[in-house]
Amino acid sequence: MGAGNTIRILDGNTFVVSEDTGDIEATPSEPTGLFSIDTRFLSKWVLTVNGERLNSLSYDDLQYYEARFFLVPGMATHYTDAKLSIIRERTVGGSFREQLTILNHDENPVDLEIRMDAGSDFADLFQVKDEILNKKGEIYAEVEPDRLRLGYRRGNFTRETMISSSAPARFDREGFAYSIHLEPNEQWETRIDVHTAALGPGGRDLRIGLRVHGTERLALQHDLEKWIADAPKVNSQHGRVASTYKRSLIDLAALRFSPLSLGGATLPAAGLPWFMTMFGRDSILTCLQTLPFTPQLSKTTLRILAALQGTRFDDFRDEDPGRILHEMRYGETAAFEEQPHSPYYGSVDATPLFLVLLDEYEKWSGDVALVMELEQESRAALRWIDDYADLVGNGYIWYERRNTDTGLENQCWKDSWDSISYSDGRLPPFPRATCEVQGYAYDAKMRAARLARQFWNDPAFADQLEREAAELKQRFNRDWWVADGEYFALALDPDGRQCDVLSSNIGHLLWSGIVDHDRAEKIAHHLVGPRLFSGWGVRTLAEGEVRYNPIGYHNGTIWPFDNSFIAWGLRRYGFAEEAATIANGILDAATYFDGRLPEAFGGYQRELTKFPVEYPTACSPQAWSTGTPLLLLRTMLGLEPHEGHLSVEPRLPVGMGRIEVLDIPGRWGRVDAFARGRLDLHKLGD
């Protein structure tokens, strides 16, 4: 869903998407509604005054959890004559609350019929973009004197929406109404509460005891203020970087999500609107991006992913012992096993990335206790890499789904069906192995070796892991190098043939450290060269490849998160200027989106479009796009935990001026970092 003129507010996995009047009239092409735990609880929410729809004068999304709409009756052309104004103020935080205020500006009294049409299709999030023809359960509406109860029942699975009002209302099966009389300059108000329920047979809600903060507006506000106060402050000479940082920090707060099994602690959900849930890959990568700023997210993410680590073989869920989950869902299709997300394990990168995050987290926080706590899970993850992921038996991580109906074909971050191809455009058979995942495995083993040696008191295991990592690196640099193009292949097919396209994935290889030093410069050149770099960022697939399309989801668009890891990788190998070039392009792009980077934008050349073209159905805010400016800051400032202290080695482009990051938390307490733009990015075209 494009941003369009829909208004979204959210808190954790409860969110409202509406028109700019505040109305909700869901259709497959306009998937508006009130959503919670992957279920739509309102698909219709339409306000009328004397039978007339309202028109929006303006709206404010004041905070991520609240919005305000100023409305008048009638069509846009009439509103200057309006003698009536209507204000809808709404808050979402566990439940949904709307304050309705009506003001009479006329010199005469008025009698008004106020009506809200309310209804719900109780669609599973997986169904909202489809016409729902045969819902398997029964939808009901029960009118009580003081409330309307909308419900859906399928066996013991019950979801209910309860609507009540502070001013007395007449409830019927399709909504509720008020008849009011307003004297001149008089105003009338009511508070409407919409409560969502996920009930079991005992009438108990599935989510009892889960809220971290109250649903009251003040509690939400207090929580947000604390979140911002606890994070480092960023000041920048031109204000631009500082405002992008602030936007990201607030969006991260909005995307926090408390899963059922963690007793209220939070981790980043993947993104609004389709991914307000726990994703192994997205949550881990977001944590890696945000570690210097909001380290508490990493601890909860590691714990919850460890708690749900695979323990058995389950073909429907693509679960193996030691495997880290891909996606958890709470809706009807997961409950009735029409979709495998309870949870689904079909990802091959989450498991090695789990180890990468644990090590990186310890380097920043010094939280040895967590490294000890997660030793067994870490060992199980390493066993998964060696025992269950090597489907060809040649020392790489491969994937081939066992759930051939609803499982994922591509289990890497580029998970669309056509993302992995040969240079002639054909798609390879399964199992497939993509390059960046081998890098993650290398990094995971190197980092786990450090943990084994320093904390688990197992130097023999550390030696073994380092030996295996060294062999992997050697093997990888031999098997994946595309000799005539001088870069690494995107993937291998089961016969060892290379998917020899030039892709952004090679940037992740630098981040993981698997690239032989004498080849790093070639890779760096490709990443900022004309085929991959658009002027804004690195394309997922290089211009000139058969499947290249500037708005191809994983075949040519630019993903901000991808670029942040590429920049980190460039910096790791000493290519500070190239890293700054990418950081500069992405941060420039962010200003066109008011500091909120979308999931992806078009791969068009910067000179051609002058502004970044948003990918049509991109999710926003999305966690790893939100985390991108934070990782770019880290990269440009050269923030690295080093033997217990924080080293700062800034390499900033000239135009960025002075940047300061204050109160960076870590094992050192809190320290500040300062930087001034000195790099002349002669490579930039503009």
Added chain:
Amino acid sequence: MLDATTRFFEELDRKGYEPRLAKTVGSLRVDLREGPQTTHWLMRIDRGRVEVSQEDQEADTVIGTSPTLFEDIAAGREHGIAALLRGDMTVMGDARLVVQVERIFPGDPDARGPRRRFQREVR
């Protein structure tokens, strides 16, 4: 012949230690209701050490379901989390304990598992 439920709990009690519960402390009672009759299984977990009894005593977490569904879960034919989401199994008390204990139930006996190419099994 013993049913899968009894086998599951007796085996757990006999082992006395379950490494996948090494970080878990708490008690969980399973109430299996069938008409007027309710069978109880009580697990006391202390950092991996597990004691099982059939006492009807207070617990941090109480799971309620039918003996038939639980039999399928204990045999690996049904999935605990999905049953919970469906409302076919209810939870009172600390939900974290359920998620931890759910992981020790067996997988589907017919699961194929990952296989190496040319049908060489990995598992």
